[in-house]
Amino acid sequence: MESEQQIFIGSSENMKALNVPKNARLIITSPPYWNLKDYGHPDEIGKESYDDYLERMVTVFDQCYEHSHENAILAINLAHRRKNKVYRPIMWDLYAAMQKNGSKWKLIDNIIWYKPNELPQPNFYIERLLDNKFEYVLVFAKNYNYDYIFNKIRVPQKWLGKDPRKEKQNPNGRCISNIIRIPAYRPPNLKKMNYHQAAFPEELVQFFVDLYTNEGDTIMDPFVGSGTTLKVAKSMNRAGIGIEINPNNSKLIYERISENYEPVPYTKIDLIHSSTGTVEEHSKLNKGKRRRLVRIEEK
Ligand SMILES: C[S@@+](CC[C@H](N)C(=O)[O-])C[C@H]1O[C@@H](n2cnc3c(N)ncnc32)[C@H](O)[C@@H]1O
Numbered sequence: 001m002e003s004e005q006q007i008f009i010g011s012s013e014n015m016k017a018l019n020v021p022k023n024a025r026l027i028i029t030s031p032p033y034w035n036l037k038d039y040g041h042p043d044e045i046g047k048e049s050y051d052d053y054l055e056r057m058v059t060v061f062d063q064c065y066e067h068s069h070e071n072a073i074l075a076i077n078l079a080h081r082r083k084n085k086v087y088r089p090i091m092w093d094l095y096a097a098m099q100k101n102g103s104k105w106k107l108i109d110n111i112i113w114y115k116p117n118e119l120p121q122p123n124f125y126i127e128r129l130l131d132n133k134f135e136y137v138l139v140f141a142k143n144y145n146y147d148y149i150f151n152k153i154r155v156p157q158k159w160l161g162k163d164p165r166k167e168k169q170n171p172n173g174r175c176i177s178n179i180i181r182i183p184a185y186r187p188p189n190l191k192k193m194n195y196h197q198a199a200f201p202e203e204l205v206q207f208f209v210d211l212y213t214n215e216g217d218t219i220m221d222p223f224v225g226s227g228t229t230l231k232v233a234k235s236m237n238r239a240g241i242g243i244e245i246n247p248n249n250s251k252l253i254y255e256r257i258s259e260n261y262e263p264v265p266y267t268k269i270d271l272i273h274s275s276t277g278t279v280e281e282h283s284k285l286n287k288g289k290r291r292r293l294v295r296i297e298e299k
Contacts, residue, residue, distance in 0.1 A: 005257050007250060010243065020063075021218070026072065058098050075138070114134050115183065137208070183201075221241070
């Protein structure tokens with residue numbers, strides 16, 4: 001199946017002027033944080049005052065509402081930003097700003113992306129803070145009718161067949177949790193390709209593509225950056241729409257779309273839950289533990 005990937009160069013604050021199609025079933029994006037990175041364009045979002053930043057972000061997500069499928073899902077990857085010791089909960093401030101401005105998006109879920117290997121930020125030591133290891137993904141739907149696509153992701157149950165309580169067993173496996181564990185990394189070839197900005201992991205995009213779309217559907221990213229969303233969309237047989245303000249990114253986006261992404265098994269993503277894994281994997285993993293347990297009982 002050939003899945004078309006379209007790139008629009010311009011500000012996602014004005015999708016009408018860019019003629020962005022209105023068929024995306026999933027909008028997945030990692031917006032610029034406030035006052036953090038310079039993406040090299042004078043009109044990029046993130047350099048203005050905090051209030052103006054929130055206002056511009058609200059405009060983008062209003063545009064996403066108007067330029068998407070009637071049953072679309074919007075997934076925004078965000079976290080807090082600390083500047084001059086002031087903690088800015090961007091995710092909640094954005095949500096409040098959306099509410100205040102009459103956004104039609106309905107918040108339906110909040111997923112934690114746990115990054116076990118996230119490096120500590122140097123000033124966190126000085127300021128007596130714990131290292132941050134997670135980000136949020138806020139999930140919005142167009143209404144509360146639950147008519148969006150939802151493909152529940154399941155992984156093998158650890159004790160399937162061993163637990164005598166039949167009602168606890170599901171031959172299809174257990175549901176994946178809302179804490180997804182994906183190591184923080186940049187796709188390794190990105191640096192070589194001269195992109196030093198905040199790309200999100202392909203696995204994060206894969207998770208939402210699987211959850212909220214089917215093959216042949218369209219995915220949109222209004223802050224497409226290096227093109228991660230389009231690369232994953234193409235490899236998973238979805239069409240893609242990417243919007244990026246900096247024209248210098250086009251070449252990189254095209255290059256990344258031409259690469260293949262091999263989706264990873266969910267037993268590797270959702271490791272936070274103790275009962276994830278195949279029965280074989282777990283019997284191997286727990287061998288030592290069971291022996292210890294027996295020794296304690298013998299005392
Ligand atoms: C955090 S990066 C996105 C990285 C992307 N998820 C990836 O994997 O490469 C944010 C991107 O938004 C772009 N951007 C900033 N303001 C924009 C606007 N008004 N419209 C479209 N893109 C914008 C920046 O140039 C930057 O590439």
